[in-house]
Amino acid sequence: MTNLTPNSSFSVTLRLQIPNRVGMLATVTQAIATSGGNLGRIDLIEQSRQQSIRDLTVDAASTEHAEKIFQSVKELNDITVLDVYDRTFNLHRGGKISIASRIPLKSVSDLAMAYTPGVGRVCKAIAENPEDVYNFTIKRNTVAIVTDGSAVLGLGNLGAAAALPVMEGKAMLFKEFAGIDAFPICLDTQDTDEIVKAVKDIAPVFGGVNLEDIAAPRCFEIEKRLQSELDIPIFHDDQNGTAIVTLAALLNALKLVQKSIANIRIVINGAGAAGIAVARLLRKAGAEQIWMCDSKGIISTNRTDINEEKQEFAVKAQGTLGGATQGADVFIGLSGPGLLTPEMVKGMTKDAIIFAMANPIPEIQPELVPPNVVVMATGRSDYPNQINNVLAFPGVFRGALDCRAKMITTTMCLEAASAIASLVLPTDLHKEHIIPSVFDQRVSGAVASAVKQAAREEGIAQG
Amino acid sequence: MTNLTPNSSFSVTLRLQIPNRVGMLATVTQAIATSGGNLGRIDLIEQSRQQSIRDLTVDAASTEHAEKIFQSVKELNDITVLDVYDRTFNLHRGGKISIASRIPLKSVSDLAMAYTPGVGRVCKAIAENPEDVYNFTIKRNTVAIVTDGSAVLGLGNLGAAAALPVMEGKAMLFKEFAGIDAFPICLDTQDTDEIVKAVKDIAPVFGGVNLEDIAAPRCFEIEKRLQSELDIPIFHDDQNGTAIVTLAALLNALKLVQKSIANIRIVINGAGAAGIAVARLLRKAGAEQIWMCDSKGIISTNRTDINEEKQEFAVKAQGTLGGATQGADVFIGLSGPGLLTPEMVKGMTKDAIIFAMANPIPEIQPELVPPNVVVMATGRSDYPNQINNVLAFPGVFRGALDCRAKMITTTMCLEAASAIASLVLPTDLHKEHIIPSVFDQRVSGAVASAVKQAAREEGIAQG
Numbered sequence: 001m002t003n004l005t006p007n008s009s010f011s012v013t014l015r016l017q018i019p020n021r022v023g024m025l026a027t028v029t030q031a032i033a034t035s036g037g038n039l040g041r042i043d044l045i046e047q048s049r050q051q052s053i054r055d056l057t058v059d060a061a062s063t064e065h066a067e068k069i070f071q072s073v074k075e076l077n078d079i080t081v082l083d084v085y086d087r088t089f090n091l092h093r094g095g096k097i098s099i100a101s102r103i104p105l106k107s108v109s110d111l112a113m114a115y116t117p118g119v120g121r122v123c124k125a126i127a128e129n130p131e132d133v134y135n136f137t138i139k140r141n142t143v144a145i146v147t148d149g150s151a152v153l154g155l156g157n158l159g160a161a162a163a164l165p166v167m168e169g170k171a172m173l174f175k176e177f178a179g180i181d182a183f184p185i186c187l188d189t190q191d192t193d194e195i196v197k198a199v200k201d202i203a204p205v206f207g208g209v210n211l212e213d214i215a216a217p218r219c220f221e222i223e224k225r226l227q228s229e230l231d232i233p234i235f236h237d238d239q240n241g242t243a244i245v246t247l248a249a250l251l252n253a254l255k256l257v258q259k260s261i262a263n264i265r266i267v268i269n270g271a272g273a274a275g276i277a278v279a280r281l282l283r284k285a286g287a288e289q290i291w292m293c294d295s296k297g298i299i300s301t302n303r304t305d306i307n308e309e310k311q312e313f314a315v316k317a318q319g320t321l322g323g324a325t326q327g328a329d330v331f332i333g334l335s336g337p338g339l340l341t342p343e344m345v346k347g348m349t350k351d352a353i354i355f356a357m358a359n360p361i362p363e364i365q366p367e368l369v370p371p372n373v374v375v376m377a378t379g380r381s382d383y384p385n386q387i388n389n390v391l392a393f394p395g396v397f398r399g400a401l402d403c404r405a406k407m408i409t410t411t412m413c414l415e416a417a418s419a420i421a422s423l424v425l426p427t428d429l430h431k432e433h434i435i436p437s438v439f440d441q442r443v444s445g446a447v448a449s450a451v452k453q454a455a456r457e458e459g460i461a462q463g
Numbered sequence: 464m465t466n467l468t469p470n471s472s473f474s475v476t477l478r479l480q481i482p483n484r485v486g487m488l489a490t491v492t493q494a495i496a497t498s499g500g501n502l503g504r505i506d507l508i509e510q511s512r513q514q515s516i517r518d519l520t521v522d523a524a525s526t527e528h529a530e531k532i533f534q535s536v537k538e539l540n541d542i543t544v545l546d547v548y549d550r551t552f553n554l555h556r557g558g559k560i561s562i563a564s565r566i567p568l569k570s571v572s573d574l575a576m577a578y579t580p581g582v583g584r585v586c587k588a589i590a591e592n593p594e595d596v597y598n599f600t601i602k603r604n605t606v607a608i609v610t611d612g613s614a615v616l617g618l619g620n621l622g623a624a625a626a627l628p629v630m631e632g633k634a635m636l637f638k639e640f641a642g643i644d645a646f647p648i649c650l651d652t653q654d655t656d657e658i659v660k661a662v663k664d665i666a667p668v669f670g671g672v673n674l675e676d677i678a679a680p681r682c683f684e685i686e687k688r689l690q691s692e693l694d695i696p697i698f699h700d701d702q703n704g705t706a707i708v709t710l711a712a713l714l715n716a717l718k719l720v721q722k723s724i725a726n727i728r729i730v731i732n733g734a735g736a737a738g739i740a741v742a743r744l745l746r747k748a749g750a751e752q753i754w755m756c757d758s759k760g761i762i763s764t765n766r767t768d769i770n771e772e773k774q775e776f777a778v779k780a781q782g783t784l785g786g787a788t789q790g791a792d793v794f795i796g797l798s799g800p801g802l803l804t805p806e807m808v809k810g811m812t813k814d815a816i817i818f819a820m821a822n823p824i825p826e827i828q829p830e831l832v833p834p835n836v837v838v839m840a841t842g843r844s845d846y847p848n849q850i851n852n853v854l855a856f857p858g859v860f861r862g863a864l865d866c867r868a869k870m871i872t873t874t875m876c877l878e879a880a881s882a883i884a885s886l887v888l889p890t891d892l893h894k895e896h897i898i899p900s901v902f903d904q905r906v907s908g909a910v911a912s913a914v915k916q917a918a919r920e921e922g923i924a925q926g
Contacts, residue, residue: 095601
């Protein structure tokens with residue numbers, strides 16, 4: 001992890017008692033800098049004539065690094081470390097979301113309308129006209145974020161409870177970027193049939209379902225079955241969301257190298273949920289030469305160890321990833337840290353495009369790519385060109401909910417990708433700016449509009 | 464429904480254009496009063512020299528009554544009805560709860576801590592130490608409100624979607640009265656095994672489960688199985704909540720008539736979920752003579768048509784409800800409108816206690832009870848002595864969550880009832896004030912303390 005730059009995910013706050021003497025604070029900041037910490041804000045908590053108490057927020061590169069910074073400050077003469085907080089854990093204490101009432105409940109009259117007896121009239125109205133559930137309940141703006149905890153981030157099968165912090169974070173993103181009320185459903189089962197059944201059982205409350213961190217190949221069947229058995233949109237963000245943002249970034253990157261998607265050869269490393277979904281969407285967008293690789297090398301028609309989804313992309317070529325990248329125009333990594341070497345990249349075309357999206361450590365560090373790479377993107381926020389799903393899923397659901405789409409189609413995903421790409425104006429397009437910032441407030445609205453229009457054209461909008 | 468008094472559940476807002484002439488507004492208010500409407504606030508929306516536009520809020524007794532009031536205003540000369548809103552439906556538009564972020568998400572640094580990559584550290588911590596789910600997620604303050612829609616209020620089997628407005632209302636009550644984050648789970652199945660399985664599947668996110676509006680006898684088995692198969696508290700409000708508030712009211716009513724619970728004969732009409740649960744808790748509280756009645760009369764040992772739960776309370780006596788009430792001290796109604804006649808009540812003791820809790824229309828209207836009744840209570844907010852579950856369930860869950868109780872025991876319920884009863888001081892105890900107001904802010908705290916103490920003494924508190 002030492003090759004990572006300090007970032008807020010390993011951020012600590014040191015509460016220090018510092019004598020009021022010239023140069024004392026400077027001694028502290030010097031010690032932090034020397035041990036490689038990235039100093040953020042400094043708050044004054046208390047001050048007397050003799051001394052002050054201050055909170056210093058420091059980004060580190062890892063837990064070990066944070067500990068090293070802490071030790072370097074602790075060893076300073078006359079400085080007392082009163083406390084040290086891990087900011088990430090502190091922020092998670094008690095969870096990250098809550099339920100709020102949308103209307104007051106302060107009087108007998110409020111109670112009589114929002115609860116019994118008034119609510120009974122609303123229940124009866126819905127029983128008589130089932131469509132009214134979209135008018136008089138939370139359903140029209142509420143999404144279930146469903147996981148079985150089997151593929152949590154890049155960490156693997158941590159189980160339902162340990163996945164909950166991710167789902168809560170996702171709920172925050174839904175709210176922040178699209179005003180959608182999303183609630184985490186972490187299922188205590190990893191059986192495909194049971195997952196499908198559980199989601200169908202809880203579906204009445206929800207206007208849509210976002211599947212999250214469910215391992216491949218189970219996730220493909222779950223998504224497919226839910227989509228055919230429920231009449232609300234089902235979206236597997238690890239697949240569909242990743243595919244949309246990847247295509248958006250690729251559309252703009254290709255403009256920079258002046259190539260057409262139909263004529264390039266793309267290598268995708270990683271044939272899990274994300275890899276397969278990206279390959280499918282790129283093919284729909286016109287890509288004709290996609291070579292997928294998994295841990296055993298190129299997914300070749302000769303191989304007998306490949307599942308149904310991988311078979312969709314089996315090619316005649318065979319060999320290693322290093323062989324696949326020879327002469328390739330584009331490398332898309334949805335695999336693991338450091339799997340793409342500078343030597344492999346050198347064998348690509350002279351105007352190569354690299355999307356190294358493994359998280360948190362990309363397939364190749366941007367610092368290491370040779371000069372034949374024109375566009376370099378990762379999933380990280382601390383490098384240019386962050387390809388982040390948050391550009392897609394909030395707007396996709398906003399659009400789908402607003403037009404009551406029965407499902408999310410490939411066309412809707414293609415249109416969402418175009419909408420994201422088009423937000424980078426030709427005059428702003430640059431090899432270090434191929435995709436909008438996650439904080440660009442235009443994004444979710446633009447995606448929602450594109451999705452709605454596509455749904456209407458396809459005749460699957462109901463509202 | 465015409466014997467009901469106007470109330471906010473049938474509240475309409477009339478937007479009127481009224482000429483600015485002396486007496487015009489009075490004409491309107493007169494028409495509303497004559498047609499039996501209960502005038503609430505009057506808002507001025509716009510005013511010109513010739514006329515004003517005002518919103519008049521009027522409580523009616525039923526939908527038909529609201530229509531009649533509207534017609535009486537519409538027929539007035541020179542008054543134009545611009546619009547008419549049903550306030551209850553208006554308030555429900557878009558639902559009554561939403562999801563809120565507890566922390567800001569405005570910068571790359573916020574994202575890195577609340578979402579990837581920082582959140583991965585929290586996930587790993589929970590995977591390594593499962594107890595940490597109570598520290599770093601919403602679990603410790605989050606309750607699932609689970610229904611199958613089979614017994615929605617007194618309205619019957621309306622199904623999952625039509626039950627949602629009630630569950631949202633309940634979530635508001637949890638928040639308002641105990642600061643608990645509760646989320647509605649409306650299950651699209653009415654099969655006992657499937658309900659149990661679904662609740663177990665979604666359990667990882669929740670610190671407790673509140674079962675709601677599930678028909679008897681299914682509800683008994685569901686509660687029992689969930690309690691034995693999950694390690695979080697399970698509470699069926701229609702049973703346990705009703706039992707707690709009924710016992711609380713009875714404890715205070717008995718003080719007024721100076722009788723001991725061991726010596727009285729209690730008739731319970733209605734042997735569904737609530738009736739059985741009330742009977743069980745009263746028995747635990749010392750009641751020795753309980754005669755239960757269902758639609759076929761007294762639940763007698765002679766009968767062959769009674770389920771397992773009813774058998775617990777079968778008595779030697781047999782006959783009708785009218786027979787059961789002869790000489791009874793207490794009538795508790797958890798049945799239907801108008802089932803208790805004044806003649807039956809006259810046959811009770813000279814200091815009878817009547818809890819007529821059918822909703823919205825009680826077993827007997829308070830106006831109709833003969834003089835031998837000392838204490839009269841209903842479930843309604845527009846009569847004295849409202850026996851309302853909201854006095855119990857928020858505090859019960861607050862207490863259970865705060866001490867990480869594994870379950871809700873009978874002792875916890877008995878202590879909760881005592882705590883509610885004790886909030887009516889001896890000096891305040893009166894036949895029209897046997898139970899605290901639902902807006903008495905001391906209630907949930909007092910219940911929570913009592914529940915926590917009971918849990919600690921029983922050794923089932925974990926935190």
